[in-house]
Amino acid sequence: MQAPAHTRALIEIDKLNLYYGTFHALKNVSMEIPEKAITAFIGPSGCGKSTLLRTLNRMNDMIAGTRIEGKIAIGGADIYSKEVDVETLRKKVGMVFQQPNPFPKSIYDNVAYGPRLHGISGRKQLDEIVETSLRSAALWEEVKDYLKRSALSLSGGQQQRLCIARALAVEPDVLLMDEATSALDPISTLKIEELAQELKDRYTIVMVTHNMHQAARVSNQTVFFLNGEVVEYAETEKLFSTPRDQRTEDYISGRFG
Amino acid sequence: MSAPASAAATELGTSLKTSSGKTFGRRARLAFYNRTFKAICVVCAVFVCIILFSILFLMGRTGILTFEYVSPMEFFFSTEWVPENEQYGAFIFIFGTFALTALTMLIAMPISILIAVFLAEVTPPWLRAVLRPVLDLLVGIPSVVYGFLGMTLLIPLLRDVTGTTMGDGLLAAAIVLTIMVLPTISRISDDAITAVPKKYRDASYALGGTRFQTTFKVVLPAARSGIMYAGILGMARAIGETMAVVMVIGNTPQLANSLLKPTSVLTSNIVMQIANVPFDSTWNYALYLMGFLLLVISLLMIVLIRFMQRKGVQR
Structure with missing residues (x-):
């Protein structure tokens, strides 16, 4: 197995094993995730792709009974070492969830939440961050006159773009998207996919998707998981046109999953 | 033509026909049960309403007689409560009730919210499994027991700490009431946070x-309406509480211009005096009017709770 070598690797995962209690959820996973590109994790339900994603910002820490072996380095720093501050890590590695989860606050306060957490309180500065983030998430034009409205009044697709804006507001380097379009209608999905394409010039994006076609449409490299193992890892075009592994071929041609 | 029905289909058809042909058949019986049950429910509901309105009417009718002898101005705003001299100014008690309730909430709300946060967010599951039932049990302790604790432990403590000779008063009552309403407010807030x-x-x-x-x-902003609901519930309990208050407030009709001065509130004054008043006297009517006032305050709070619940659902 070799990494597609057209860009520098930002995230290096080395022989990672993860257990939920006695369940061995990730088995000896190694890979390199390139900088400023979209990497997609595909595979059937329960294959460990979301679990791996959540190890990248240590959201698995909060699940009792999780045990991790191996190493994950982001920009060369081992994120599971004692010296790493989880809050700073999560600021640098943003996340968008499967269900749009804006806070029951105004649109403005949703985007400003992260910067405020990290100590920014100047009105002008916040205004600027809110506008830039909403523009980056392609939502500004739709909501600029309603910033004081509740975020819950937005449609599902708008809510998800708001969540992306909220994640971008703390200036992350990496953006994790955990099946971020699976609860959305096709048009909203398309918008988020276009957005991901624009964002990849500035951010390293890792997305988990149920939808192979989505991976094929938007990602630069694709990782195929099965039962907690990485089966195949290649540039997206290569993986879909000439899969090396029989199981990959079976999956992408719809024979299981 | 359709094929003859199978035996199973025929049986199904027969069982669907509720009328069996008897004079008091299944259909008639069902209709009778339904009607009877409905009637019982309606009677119960009407009964509850009748009780509520009877109470309001009885208290109000007797209480209103006060105003034949005492002007509303005097009753609500005079601080002279000297029934022996026909002076019935209830301001001391009305003020006392509001001051006591406010002071209680001021102490109880922050502590309750902290307890709730601790329970819902911080506590390890095993400790939570112990603490929640304990708090629920505390709700059921008779208020007179809290009164005893206040009398025997709290008041001597207050005397020592503050150096006063009495110790009875608003502060003592507020602390006892706080201890009483803490379990209620913190458990409901805990549920709201969870x-x-x-x-x-x-x-x-x-x-x-x-x-x-x-x-x-x-988390707390998202649970806000539930926490406010808990607070109002606690407040309603604090306003109406009698026994525990009587035992620590001092029962003296003087205006509470100090936290440590013996005073009296609506509930405590009613319960201390009602046994000794002549039946058809202004004094008696004035006590009824004070009871009616409490009733109205409680009802208003319950209406407020209802209103907030509905708002909570919309959100």
Whole structure:
């Protein structure tokens, strides 16, 4: 197995094993995730792709009974070492969830939440961050006159773009998207996919998707998981046109999953 | 033509026909049960309403007689409560009730919210499994027991700490009431906090929020309406509480211009005097009017709770 070598690797995962209690959820996973590109994790339900994603910002820490072996380095720093501050890590590695989860606050306060957490309180500065983030998430034009409205009044697709804006507001380097379009209608999905394409010039994006076609449409490299193992890892075009592994071929041609 | 029905189909058809042909058949019986049950329910509901309105009417009718002898101005705003001289100014008690309730909430709300946060967010599951039932049991302790505790432990303590000779008064009563309403407010707030969806917490953590930030900036605001509901419930209990208050407030009709001065509130004054008044006297009517006032305050609070519940659902 070799990494597609057209860009520098930002995230290096080395022989990672993860257990939920006695369940061995990730088995000896190694890979390199390139900088400023979209990497997609595909595979059937329960294959460990979301679990791996959540190890990248240590959201698995909060699940009792999780045990991790191996190493994950982001920009060369081992994120599971004692010296790493989880809050700073999560600021640098943003996340968008499967269900749009804006806070029951105004649109403005949703985007400003992260910067405020990290100590920014100047009105002008916040205004600027809110506008830039909403523009980056392609939502500004739709909501600029309603910033004081509740975020819950937005449609599902708008809510998800708001969540992306909220994640971008703390200036992350990496953006994790955990099946971020699976609860959305096709048009909203398309918008988020276009957005991901624009964002990849500035951010390293890792997305988990149920939808192979989505991976094929938007990602630069694709990782195929099965039962907690990485089966195949290649540039997206290569993986879909000439899969090396029989199981990959079976999956992408719809024979299981 | 359709094929003849199978035996099973025929049986199904027969069983669907509720009328069996008898004079008091299944259909008639069912209709009778339904009607009877409905009638019983309606009677019960009407009965409850009748009780409520009877209470309001009885208290109000007797209480209103006060105003034949005492002007409303005097009753509500005079501080002279000297029934022997026909002076019936209830301001001391009305003020006392509001001051006591406000002081109680001022002490009880922050502590309750902290307890609730501790229970819902911080405590390890095994400790939570012990603490929740304990708090629920505390709700059921008779108020007279809290009164005893206040008399025998709290008041001597207050004398020592503050150096006063009495110790009875608003502060003592507020502390006892706080202890009484803490379990109620903290358990309901605890439920409200626990009900905040995990996705809000996830979002905050994923942005680099600490547990402290997440709790105070996301979880508590999201649980706000539930916590306010808990507060009003506690407040309603504090306003109407009698026994525990009587035992520690001092029962002296003087205006509470100090936290440590013996005073009296609506409930305590009623219960201390009602046994000794002549039946058809202004004094008696004035006590009824005070009871009616309490009743109206409680009803208003319950209406407020209802209103907030509805608002909570919409949100």
